[in-house]
Amino acid sequence: MALVLNIETATTNCSVSLSKDGETLVLKEDNSPGYSHAELLHVFIKELFKSAQIESNEIDAVAVSKGPGSYTGLRIGVSSAKGLCYALDKPLISVSTLESLAHQVTIEEGLIVPMLDARRMEVYSAVYTSNFEQSRAIKAEILTSESFADLLCDNKVYFIGSGVDKTKSIVKHPNAVFIEGKLPSANEMAGLSELKYKKSDTEDVAYFEPYYLKDFIAIKSKTN
Numbered sequence: 314m315a316l317v318l319n320i321e322t323a324t325t326n327c328s329v330s331l332s333k334d335g336e337t338l339v340l341k342e343d344n345s346p347g348y349s350h351a352e353l354l355h356v357f358i359k360e361l362f363k364s365a366q367i368e369s370n371e372i373d374a375v376a377v378s379k380g381p382g383s384y385t386g387l388r389i390g391v392s393s394a395k396g397l398c399y400a401l402d403k404p405l406i407s408v409s410t411l412e413s414l415a416h417q418v419t420i421e422e423g424l425i426v427p428m429l430d431a432r433r434m435e436v437y438s439a440v441y442t443s444n445f446e447q448s449r450a451i452k453a454e455i456l457t458s459e460s461f462a463d464l465l466c467d468n469k470v471y472f473i474g475s476g477v478d479k480t481k482s483i484v485k486h487p488n489a490v491f492i493e494g495k496l497p498s499a500n501e502m503a504g505l506s507e508l509k510y511k512k513s514d515t516e517d518v519a520y521f522e523p524y525y526l527k528d529f530i531a532i533k534s535k536t537n
Contacts, residue, residue: 316332317374317375317376317510320376320378320394321377322350323382324429329358329361330503339361341364342357342498354390354393377393378390380409380523380524381431387523405515406506406510408509409451412441416501426461438454456484465488469490470490471492475496
């Protein structure tokens with residue numbers, strides 16, 4: 314049973330929420346195309362407390378989206394979360410960006426693939442069941458016409474996130490369902506941060522770092 318400040322900055326969506334007992338009380342976000350996190354994040358947090366009519370020291374914890382995602386966005390979110398934890402002497406909770414994104418999909422059967430746009434034809438993705446159990450680890454992968462073929466042959470697969478646009482142009486299968494226009498949000502962090510708080514599953518504020526998931530791809534030399 315906790316009052317948690319949730320911070321999501323892994324993509325272009327600058328999103329913050331206050332949640333109590335796993336339910337969102339107040340949500341503020343801006344998902345305009347440019348990265349406005351540095352300008353908006355602290356303004357949003359201040360407005361959030363004012364809207365909820367609580368003081369910042371009344372929260373029980375600060376939760377932050379840990380990645381994968383934008384290097385700059387993650388740095389801003391994590392740095393802000395750490396600063397608040399130090400100033401308020403509150404625990405830090407980290408929430409998987411892709412797990413949180415998966416919770417925007419409600420299905421009775423099938424698989425959920427939350428995915429974030431990476432470089433060129435690459436995406437960061439994971440696979441979850443309809444009960445939000447992770448069935449494949451998070452990884453970076455370059456999209457081809459055969460991507461996710463093993464999943465699609467036997468399941469309806471729901472793709473969601475900023476990686477959907479380029480995936481739907483390559484992956485053609487009747488079992489593929491593309492949910493467009495969705496980004497990770499602090500709204501879905503509420504339930505996940507509450508579960509971690511109950512288990513005292515917190516991070517070391519001094520040493521915690523975002524999960525960048527940066528793979529390096531070797532390029533073959535063109536010289537003979």
